[in-house]
Amino acid sequence: MRFRRALAIGATTLAALAGVLSGPAAPAQAAAPAPTAVAVTLANTIALNNCSASLVRFPSSVSTDSAMMLTNGHCYEGGFIAAGRVIQNVSSTRTGTLLNSSGGSVVRVRANRVIYATMTGNDVALYRLNTTFGALSSSYGAVPLTISAAHPTAGTGIGIPSGYWKRVWNCSIDGFVNTLREDTWTWKDSIRYNAGCDTIGGTSGSPIVSTVTGELIGINNTGNESGGRCTLNNPCEVDAAGNVTVLSGRSYGQQTYWFTTCLNSSRAIDLTVSGCLLTKP
Structure with missing residues (x-):
């Protein structure tokens, strides 16, 4: 777990030339501008x-x-x-x-x-x-x-700003893990970052911010530090069939849209709300 021990996708649109039966060809349509990525900073x-x-x-x-x-x-x-x-x-x-x-x-x-x-x-x-x-x-x-009230999407560019280190990691979402296991704890539908997204101790709790919307779409929490199998600081991935995969050096985050599934009319967390995804006692 990445606490300190002391212990967007821009789509390119090709212009199409419209042909007609007679007369000159229609002018090419201008390409749509690619969306501007949101700059993720340490603000707030x-x-x-x-x-x-x-x-x-x-x-x-x-x-x-x-x-x-x-x-x-x-x-x-x-x-x-x-x-x-x-x-x-x-x-x-x-x-x-x-x-x-x-x-x-x-x-x-x-x-x-x-x-x-x-x-x-x-x-x-x-x-x-x-x-x-x-x-x-x-x-x-x-x-x-x-x-964000929506499940994040694979391929989304993300910024992970750490208040502890006063540094921003720029990464992307590689995919999602059915179950992430670390020592005695298991987490569901975990967010896997791209290879090379090297979050470190002290980044635990950092927001995962979409560079498309600027919204918080997850929370950074752990990474496999030495290739260990399902041990502390060495989480492993477990698929729906129970197969275990270890990706040494890979880092992970957890879902936050779950909070929005548990809000009552007073904007308070209520675990009895129908469809609430947060873990209950």
Whole structure:
């Protein structure tokens, strides 16, 4: 797991010449411009003491809602969360430093509650901060990342901005893993990055940001560091038939659109909502 131990696709359109039965040929149609990639920066990422995080909102969030901070479940201040355990609505005093686009410190933010955290099925910890989105915007110009409500797509260009390292990794989504297993934990529908996407310790909890939409489409969490098979820091891929594959050096992230499947009419996480994908206690 990538915590610190101290421990878009642009489509080219070919112009077609329109032929007619008589008269001169119609002029060539101009090629459609390729979409401009969104530049992913460190803006509104958060540096924790051992991990990365980000300021986030649901698609339905409003300015008067309490602001939220997202990181990995394995970055929870109480330590790794046991397999099968789900934490909901417990008090917290977790702090972090909100950053600007170049990695400069903007303000210290503080959580007052863990809204939801688990390391089973997913690897996420969502915190409620002691201020609102509107207050952070008016005082500091902070604009949270919007958690996409859609499943990400293979081939999408992504940026992985780490508040801990104050660095952005530019990668792409290679595909999805039925089950990713690491030690006693398993994660479902995990995001596999392209070969060479070398996220490191301290990047745990970094948002995965689409360079097409600018939305948060996943959360970075682990990578196979030494070729080990399903051990700590050496996750393995398990297909639907139970076959195990080890890809040494490959890095992975987890789904975040699941949060949007569990929102009630008050924009709160409710695991009883029909179709909710988040792991339940």
